[in-house]
Amino acid sequence: MLSSSADTPGPPLHHPLDWGAHFLSYLALGYALGRATGRPALAWVLAAWWGAGDEIHQAFVPGREAGIGDWWFDLAGSGLGAWLAGRAGRKGRGERPD
Template sequence: MGAIWWLSSGSDTPGPPLPHPFDWAAHFLAYLALAYALARATGRWGVAVVVAAWFGAADEVHQAFVPGREAGLSDWLFDLAGAVVGAGLALGRGAGRRADDAVR
């Protein structure tokens, strides 16, 4: 979480700029890793996804106040998608997971 916050605090991210839509891949992968770690730490898919989604939303608001950056709903949706996949990978749950397992 600290690394994501630090990277989004600068006007430019390190390395070459990512043209659109590759920036969405960076969002997806960052939140996949975050939710994977959260799910492994808690053992709970729902907790990992909710915490990662909340943090992604907070970071988008944070970016709205950083010169040269902007907040975007589409960025947050890729954060959320990465979180869902990451938490699922961490706990070995595929697309066939039952709906009542989502809150566990």
């Protein structure tokens, strides 16, 4: 919903703060998907596709920008989140984390 609006709530975030927001929100998405699927690699791929789709979508929303840099931070955050979810899942099953 927020990516469809030219005016998002709160103060505007400029580079590099917007990249931090991308990283943190996709970290949460990657972690949630990782815990839900139990498969960190699948979680990362799903989050990567979601981020790419969102950036393409934003290219067509007046007042919004789409950028490869934003997507790179989506990838990094979701990758870390999915990896952390995988570690948490192994620890919860009593397996030794790597």
